[in-house]
Amino acid sequence: MIDRERSRSTTPLARRVEGARDSMAVACAFAEIWAEIEDSLHPIIGRRGVTALFRRSAHVSAAHSAFLATLAEGEPDRVPRDRLVSLFSGQTAGAALDGGSLLLNSFRDLLSTLIGAGLTERLLQSVWSPPPSGPSAQDSPP
Amino acid sequence: MTSKVKIKSLATGVPGLDELLGGGLPEFSFNLIAGQPGCGKTTLAHQIMFSLATEQRSALYFTVLGEPPLKMLRYQQQFDFFDDAAINRTVRFVNLSEEAMAGDLDRVLARISEEVRTHTPALVFVDSFRSVVLASQANGDAHNQLQQFMQQLGMLMTSWQATTFLIGEYFTDTDANPVFTVADGMIWLRQNVQRNAMVRKMEILKMRGHPSLPGLYSFRITRKGLQVFVPPGAHQADSPENNSAARVGLGVPGLDEMMGGGLPRGYSLLVAGPSGSGKSILAAAFLAEGARLGERGVIAAFERRPSAASNAELAALIKGGEVGLIAGYATDVSIDEVILLLTQEIQRLGATRVVIDSLSGFELTLGPSFREDFRESLLRLVTTLTSRGMTVLMTSELEDRYGDLRFSPYGTAFLTDAIILQRYIEVDSRLRRMMAVVKVRDSAHSDELREYEIGDDGILIGARLLNQEGLLGGHPTRKPALDDAARSVGADPEVET
Numbered sequence: 014m015i016d017r018e019r020s021r022s023t024t025p026l027a028r029r030v031e032g033a034r035d036s037m038a039v040a041c042a043f044a045e046i047w048a049e050i051e052d053s054l055h056p057i058i059g060r061r062g063v064t065a066l067f068r069r070s071a072h073v074s075a076a077h078s079a080f081l082a083t084l085a086e087g088e089p090d091r092v093p094r095d096r097l098v099s100l101f102s103g104q105t106a107g108a109a110l111d112g113g114s115l116l117l118n119s120f121r122d123l124l125s126t127l128i129g130a131g132l133t134e135r136l137l138q139s140v141w142s143p144p145p146s147g148p149s150a151q152d153s154p155p
Numbered sequence: 156m157t158s159k160v161k162i163k164s165l166a167t168g169v170p171g172l173d174e175l176l177g178g179g180l181p182e183f184s185f186n187l188i189a190g191q192p193g194c195g196k197t198t199l200a201h202q203i204m205f206s207l208a209t210e211q212r213s214a215l216y217f218t219v220l221g222e223p224p225l226k227m228l229r230y231q232q233q234f235d236f237f238d239d240a241a242i243n244r245t246v247r248f249v250n251l252s253e254e255a256m257a258g259d260l261d262r263v264l265a266r267i268s269e270e271v272r273t274h275t276p277a278l279v280f281v282d283s284f285r286s287v288v289l290a291s292q293a294n295g296d297a298h299n300q301l302q303q304f305m306q307q308l309g310m311l312m313t314s315w316q317a318t319t320f321l322i323g324e325y326f327t328d329t330d331a332n333p334v335f336t337v338a339d340g341m342i343w344l345r346q347n348v349q350r351n352a353m354v355r356k357m358e359i360l361k362m363r364g365h366p367s368l369p370g371l372y373s374f375r376i377t378r379k380g381l382q383v384f385v386p387p388g389a390h391q392a393d394s395p396e397n398n399s400a401a402r403v404g405l406g407v408p409g410l411d412e413m414m415g416g417g418l419p420r421g422y423s424l425l426v427a428g429p430s431g432s433g434k435s436i437l438a439a440a441f442l443a444e445g446a447r448l449g450e451r452g453v454i455a456a457f458e459r460r461p462s463a464a465s466n467a468e469l470a471a472l473i474k475g476g477e478v479g480l481i482a483g484y485a486t487d488v489s490i491d492e493v494i495l496l497l498t499q500e501i502q503r504l505g506a507t508r509v510v511i512d513s514l515s516g517f518e519l520t521l522g523p524s525f526r527e528d529f530r531e532s533l534l535r536l537v538t539t540l541t542s543r544g545m546t547v548l549m550t551s552e553l554e555d556r557y558g559d560l561r562f563s564p565y566g567t568a569f570l571t572d573a574i575i576l577q578r579y580i581e582v583d584s585r586l587r588r589m590m591a592v593v594k595v596r597d598s599a600h601s602d603e604l605r606e607y608e609i610g611d612d613g614i615l616i617g618a619r620l621l622n623q624e625g626l627l628g629g630h631p632t633r634k635p636a637l638d639d640a641a642r643s644v645g646a647d648p649e650v651e652t
Contacts, residue, residue, distance in 0.1 A: 058224040059250035066225075090253075128228045131239040 024114040025140055039109040040101030044094045046117065049140045051092075057136065060090040067092055070119040078112030080104055162364045165318065168206020168236070169199065171383030171495075175357065175372055177365040180340070183316050184363065185309050187284070187334055189325040190344030194355060195376050196322045197227060198234065199344070200280050202380040203320070205236045207278055208245040214278035215270055216248045219255045219263075222283070224248060235379050247274060251281075260304040267308065271315050279312055284321035284334065302333040309337045339363040345371070349523040352487035357383055373489035373525075384491035386539055403508070403546050406444025407437060409616035410575075413592045413601035418573055420507075422596070423537045423547040425570075428577025432588060433609045434550035437575070438510045439469040440613050441548050445508040446477040452508035453479040453500045455493060457516030479504050487522035490532035494539055501545065509545045511536075515552040534570050541572075553577075572596040580626050589626055590616065 029042040047067075054063045071084035083100060084092070101109045121141070125133040134141070164179030173179045180186070180203075188196045200216075208214040218224045228248075231237050242248070249270050254262040271279065312319040321334065335341065341360040346353060357374050359367040374383040402417030411417040418424055426434045435458070442452040454469070472478040479500040481493075497509065511517060518529055525532065540547050549571070574593040579586050590607050592600045604626050606617040623631040 055250065057228075057248040057250055059218075059252045061252065062223065062225055062250070127225055129232055129239070132228060132232065132242060135239055135242050 024117045026110065026113045026117060030110060034106055036104055036106045036109045037098075037102045039106055039113060040098045043101050043109070043113040043117075044097040046140060047092060047097060048094065050117075050120070050137065053136055053139060064088070064090055064092060066120060066123055070116055070123050073123070074112065074116045074119045078108065078115055080108070081112050081116055084116075164365070165207055167203045169202050169381050169383065171372070171374070171385045172357075172381070174385040175359055175368050175383055176340075176362055177367040179365075180318065181362070181364050183313055183318055184339040185312060185319045185337065186321070186340035186342065187338040188320055188322045188342045188344070191346065192324055194344040194346045195374075195381055196324075196344055197222060197282055198231065198376060199342070199381050200282060200320055200322050201231045202234070202236050204246060204278060204280060205238055205241060207318075208241060210245055212245075212277040213274060214246045214280065215274055215276040216246065216280045216282065217251050217267060217270070218248060218282055219251050219284070224250055227282075233378065247276070260300055264304060264307055264311075268311055271311065271317065275315065276317055279317045279319045280322065281320070282322040284323040305333045305337045335361075340365075344374075347524055352522040352524075354487050354489070354522045354524050373491055375492065384489060384495050386491050386494050386535060403450075404444045404448070405437070406440035406442075406447075407614045407616060409605070410437075410590075410614075413590075413603065413605065413616075414573065414595055415598045415600040418546060419595070419598060420546055421541050421544050422572035423541050423549065423570070424573040424575065425549050425551055426575045426577065427551045427553050429553050429579060432577040432579065433607075433614055434552075434577065435512050436466070436609060436613055438512050438548050438550055439466045442472060442478050442508055442510060443468050446472050450508055451477055451479070451504040451506040452510065453481065453497060453504065453506045454510040454512060455497055455517070456480060456482040456512055457520050458512060476504075479506065488520055489522060489525045490529075490536055493517070494536050497536075497540065498543075501540075501543075507545060509540055509547045511547070511549040513550040513552055530570075537570050578627065580620075580623075580631055582623070582631060589620060 025046050026039070026042055029046065030039050033039065033042075051060070051063055058066075068085050068087070071081045075082035075085060080100065080103075084097075087093075087096070101113060104112065121133060121137060124137070128136075163182040164173075164176075165182055166173055166179050167176070188199055190196050204214045204216060218227065232239075238246075249266075251263055251266055254266050267279075267281070308319075321338070323334065325332075338361065340362045343358045343360050344355065345358065346355045348354075355374050355376065356371040358371050359369075368385065372383050372385055374381050401420040402411070402414075403420050404411050404417050405414065426437050428434050438454070442454060445452045452472075454473075469478065473480045481496050481500055500506070501509065514533070518526060521529065537547060537549075571594075573595040576591050576593050578589045578591075580589050581587075588607050588609070589604050591602075591604045594600075603619045606620050608615045608617065620626060620631070622634045624634045625631050
């Protein structure tokens with residue numbers, strides 16, 4: 014059973030759209046995250062490999078977020094950004110966030126089952142756990 | 156002072172491979188790892204890569220059209236050498252499938268150049284290179300294209316000071332292939348399945364600048380990766396250390412006297428006899444005597460029920476660490492693998508006594524293809540051990556045949572320095588045991604045939620079998636005593652009694 018709260022809170026999507034109320038913001042954030050994942054993985058497993066994993070993840074996730082079913086098919090070597098944006102922006106903000114989070118988690122789980130959690134974390138680290146941006150907290154001067 | 160360039164050798168991290176290569180892998184060399192599918196090429200490449208890659212010496216692994224990278228990562232992770240933490244730090248994977256699928260070698264080369272410039276790796280792997288070749292064939296004049304590609308790739312890698320490995324599926328090493336010409340080194344992996352045994356062998360067909368070992372060497376793939384079995388001292392024969400006049404006790408009262416004062420140290424002894432004649436008991440006594448004198452030993456047990464398990468004294472010595480036990484082999488073991496296991500155990504214990512129990516079991520344990528040259532391999536085993544000063548005792552099962560005098564079914568008697576023969580004989584409707592020292596090279600020894608018994612304390616050698624003839628035939632006859640002979644001349648025995 015899908016834990017929507019967990020699914021939301023553990024993906025980079027929820028962090029990036031924090032506070033946003035419109036589905037377009039969610040759609041753009043999802044497309045951006047997907048581009049980062051592609052950039053991280055395609056040099057290693059090839060564009061076709063990454064796309065195949067994405068389509069399989071969409072197929073699995075569609076059982077809970079039906080609008081994702083349309084992503085399970087398409088070109089074998091790329092997932093067009095404009096298609097992602099139009100699909101996610103056509104949902105409510107909540108549905109887009111739930112579906113996007115679910116899809117990203119499914120993708121990560123699928124990769125983990127294939128190459129192990131350790132290597133998956135290492136390869137997706139820049140997307141899932143980016144280094145904190147902005148100045149680090151400083152001790153207050155005495 | 157010499158101005159000649161010195162070629163640095165890289166330790167590959169693959170046990171046995173550096174010895175086979177003649178001291179490691181030449182730095183900046185351009186190598187081909189070849190062989191048929193499933194023989195371990197990709198595993199060898201990964202093992203070398205993870206062993207060699209460091210922050211200062213990073214590696215680029217180009218995957219082309221062979222095994223999908225996802226699967227490769229999945230399966231290679233099962234090996235101990237695979238290090239997650241090295242990925243994208245010291246080891247970087249680059250997928251070239253798009254360039255290769257286009258069939259344009261220039262694009263492939265351009266992408267490799269770009270990645271090499273970006274990451275300046277010291278180690279480069281292209282897997283599978285064969286698929287680069289096949290992809291190029293779609294564009295006609297494949298041979299020329301490939302030749303140019305190879306020249307440029309070789310030049311590029313050398314100028315970037317990268318030690319390079321092309322991994323490819325090749326079935327014959329005799330093709331006039333541009334890859335073979337340009338490569339500095341060719342590591343060829345072969346595999347052969349006979350019955351239910353898989354035998355893998357490695358050959359260094361070429362290694363410029365290094366005195367690699369000629370011939371085929373068996374290797375095994377386990378969770379630790381590849382291990383090549385190169386007999387110790389294969390580069391040069393060790394000087395024999397068995398010139399010492401010292402003798403080793405065999406641990407059986409009376410037997411040392413029969414041997415002329417014990418077995419000369421560094422000799423090999425064959426104990427031949429039929430089943431149940433006490434060969435393993437003699438071998439255990441030999442090890443126990445060593446332990447009593449502070450000498451450690453190693454036993455390679457090939458019997459289905461090793462004597463180590465049933466002989467309490469030997470089991471105690473093994474448990475106490477005075478004797479090392481090597482047992483439980485795979486069905487496709489090679490003699491070189493056994494030699495390596497033995498020498499490792501000998502070194503670990505500082506052992507001076509070695510037992511191989513028995514040659515018959517040993518032969519059955521070997522992979523089918525290794526049995527063909529059993530005699531030659533056994534000679535190598537004996538020579539390797541004795542040249543290192545080991546005193547070796549081997550047991551050999553004899554068929555219960557009395558028509559001919561044989562010491563082992565392998566014609567191995569000439570390999571050994573000494574031979575003890577055990578036989579069953581029938582005397583007074585009883586099955587009794589007899590022992591003789593047949594040979595001790597360069598040494599006087601007893602020529603007596605002695606009866607012996609096996610009791611709770613081991614082998615007990617008895618008296619010489621007097622008044623018996625034809626003992627070696629198994630059916631001795633009583634030799635007439637002198638007084639009997641005298642009586643037989645015209646006397647009536649009935650009257651005498």
